[in-house]
Amino acid sequence: MTTNDFSRQFSAMEHLLKAFALKLCSDFNDAEDLFQETAYRAFKYRNMFRDETNLKAWVMTIMRNIFINDYRKRKKNRTLSDWTNTDYLVNSGTHTTGNSGEVNMAVEEIQGVISKLDDTIGTPFRMRSMGYKYQEIADQLGLPLGTVKSRIFLARKELQRNLTRVA
DSSP: OOHHHHHHHHHHTHHHHHHHHHHHHSSHHHHHHHHHHHHHHHHHTGGGOOTTSOHHHHHHHHHHHHHHHHHHHHHHHOEEEOOSTTOOEEEOOSOOOOOOHHHHHHHHHHHHHHHTSOHHHHHHHHHHHTTOOHHHHHHHHTOOHHHHHHHHHHHHHHHHHHHHHHO
8 A cells, every 4th residue: 555545544434433433432621632643653663564454443443452551551650740830740659648547546445355355265366376386386285286276267257256246
């Protein structure tokens, strides 16, 4: 396909490409930028277009890929516009600040319920929650491994019953 033929066919579907860009972006300015980038790449790589393929599908694929790649870049960078007169870009980062009051109350309630467990099931459970392995707990308490596992299981069931009443 000659450059003139390519330009003529591309111009004939310009309105269709702009509509597709607007559908992808939902913002007129972003859609216009997407269309311009698509046109640039289509003309830059027109020698890769094969005559037996569909030009409309080829160009729309380019547009869709540009849109997806830009979306991934924006998501990775997580930049926000600062609407002051300087229009600096601010990196939002990953740090968020939350209110830990509710979490602290829940932790206190859970710790209170754990402290009320009978020592026969509470001690193995507390040791397991501190990171001890089952065998280490069994060795320290002088109990068979199966008994330790059973007591931890019973402690979990007791906690479930007591915590559903608290919540």
